[in-house]
Amino acid sequence: MKQLLVIFTAATLLSACNNNKSDSAEVQQAKQMAIDSMKMEAKVQQAKQSAIDSMRMEEVKKEESVDKNDKTASNSLTAVHEKGSAVVASNASPTVSTPSASSETAAPVVHKKKKKMSNTVKGALIGAGVGAISGAVIDKNRPGKGAVIGGLIGAGVGAGTGAIIDKKERQRGN
Known part of the structure; x- marks a missing residue:
C-alpha cells in the first residue's frame, strides 16, 4: 500500500x-x-x-x-x-x-458656469447625512428606522440653517 x-x-x-x-x-x-x-x-x-x-x-x-x-x-x-x-x-x-x-x-468653446448649490440644499444634504448616521448609532435595536428618522430630522434642521445663511447673504448683497 x-x-x-x-x-x-x-x-x-x-x-x-x-x-x-x-x-x-x-x-x-x-x-x-x-x-x-x-x-x-x-x-x-x-x-x-x-x-x-x-x-x-x-x-x-x-x-x-x-x-x-x-x-x-x-x-x-x-x-x-x-x-x-x-x-x-x-x-x-x-x-x-x-x-x-x-x-x-x-470659435472658442464657451463653458457655462455651473450653478452654485444654495446653502439651503447644502445644509439639507449635510444634515441628512449626519442625522442618518447619528440615528443609526443611537437606535441600536433598529438602526434602519433610526437612520430614516435621524435623516429626516437632520435634513430639516440643515435646510433651515442653510436658508438662514442664504437670507443673510442676500441682505449683505443688497
Whole structure:
C-alpha cells in the first residue's frame, strides 16, 4: 500500500511539473497578447491624432482661402467703385464666403458656469447625512428606522440653517 502511495505521489509531482511548463507557455502567450494589444492601442491613438491634425490643417487652409477670396472681392469692388461703373458686379468673384461657417469651428468653446448649490440644499444634504448616521448609532435595536428618522430630522434642521445663511447673504448683497 505504501508503494502505491509513493507511486501516486511521484506521478502527481511529475505531472505538476509538466503542467507548470505548459502554464508558463500560456503565461508567456498571455503576456505577448497584452503587449500586442498595447501596441495596437498605441497605433490607434496615433491614427486618431493624425486624423485630427489633418482636419485642423484643412480648416486652416479653408480659412486662408476664404480670407484670400474676401480680399480679392473687396479689391475688385474697390476698383469698380473708384471708376464709377455700376456694372462691375459681374467682374467680382462669385464666391460667397460665410463667416459664420469658419467662425463656428474656430470659435472658442464657451463653458457655462455651473450653478452654485444654495446653502439651503447644502445644509439639507449635510444634515441628512449626519442625522442618518447619528440615528443609526443611537437606535441600536433598529438602526434602519433610526437612520430614516435621524435623516429626516437632520435634513430639516440643515435646510433651515442653510436658508438662514442664504437670507443673510442676500441682505449683505443688497
